[in-house]
Amino acid sequence: MEQQATDIIVASQAALRQASALAVQYSFSVIGALILLIIGWLAAAFLQRWAFQGLSRIRGFDATLAGFFAGAIRYVVLILVMVMVLGQFGVQTASILAALGAAGLAIGLALQGTLQNIAAGIMLLVLRPFRVGEYIETSAVSGTIIEIGLFATELKTRDGLYRLAPNSTLWNVPITNHSRFPTRRHELSVTVPKGESIAETQDMLLQIARGDSRVLLDPAPATFVDTASADSATVKLRYWAQSSNWFATTRDMTKALKLAFDERAAKVKAEETSTPTP
Known part of the structure; x- marks a missing residue:
């Protein structure tokens, strides 16, 4: 009985020492993770504002497009920060990046039409075949431009109707702009x-x-x-x-x-x- 009690005490002391070591180790990891999160969050917000202000200074650069790119930079920084935080706890970041790549591929395939509209919206905002207030005509749609978004473009027809056109339908067809030239x-x-x-x-x-x-x-x-x-x-x-x-x-x-x-x-x-x- 005395031997069993001694073994229990020894095992308990070993477990306590191991738990103390793990607590000290992970306390530093938790503190480091919190510091990374705070710095990363502040850095992402700063880079977002810096990118938006820099792109907005470019003459003719659309504010919607500037906001989109600035937001994309912020989320990329936050994703990298989360990967670094997980690395603080011993998680293999290579497997995380591979999982993120696979998830991105799956999401891209599932949202192929949506991504097509986003790509078309970016091209429309960059090349500017039409602007807000101009009257355009295609084989499928015609009207005065109300707003150009990343996913779709809003128009008002001659008879006062509201029309929403996906950007991919406006990018892949010839466009006649009735208002571009004076x-x-x-x-x-x-x-x-x-x-x-x-x-x-x-x-x-x-x-x-x-x-x-x-x-x-x-x-x-x-x-x-x-x-x-x-x-x-x-x-x-x-x-x-x-x-x-x-x-x-x-x-x-x-x-x-x-x-x-x-x-x-x-x-x-x-x-x-x-x-x-x-």
Whole structure:
């Protein structure tokens, strides 16, 4: 009995010494881990602010893109800090990095469409084929840009509807930007029947164009005969206007052209009526 009691006491003392050694060892690891976490957290926040401010100083660099890259830098630093913290407790960091790589690959495959939209959003924000407030048109969508995000782009259609387009659908197709350049050209076509003067029609078209202050004088409006046949000829008026009021100008010019033709037809009819029959 005495021998058993002695063995128990000896084992207890050995376990206590081992526990004390482990406590001392892991206390330093815990303190080191806490220090790493604090320093890493502060460093990640500092690098995020530094990256955002630096990217924001670049002329034309989008704020959304700057925030995305700054946030990505912060999370990369935090992941590295967590790996270093686990290394303080004897965890094999190589296996952690391999697991993170495998998890990243699995997440990338699962979110392939989402990552496609993010990549397309980054390219749209960098290359800027359109900006907020511009009117664009593709084979699938058209409207005025409200906001360009990393995943999707918000638009407002001409009839006031809200439309959300995934960025991948805007990046992989040709885009027509109606607002990028300050001026736009427009053409009006008029059919001149046989017997009517082409020169008078051209003069009338030029007078209509010059009578609208929104029609630019440089380049100057011009008329030309586009097609001709034995029975008629097609005369076109080509003019330029500001992109901001191009649509309203084209509508008003079309209306003015119709009114001018009606007035000329009424004048011709009145002259025929007043002419005495021989």
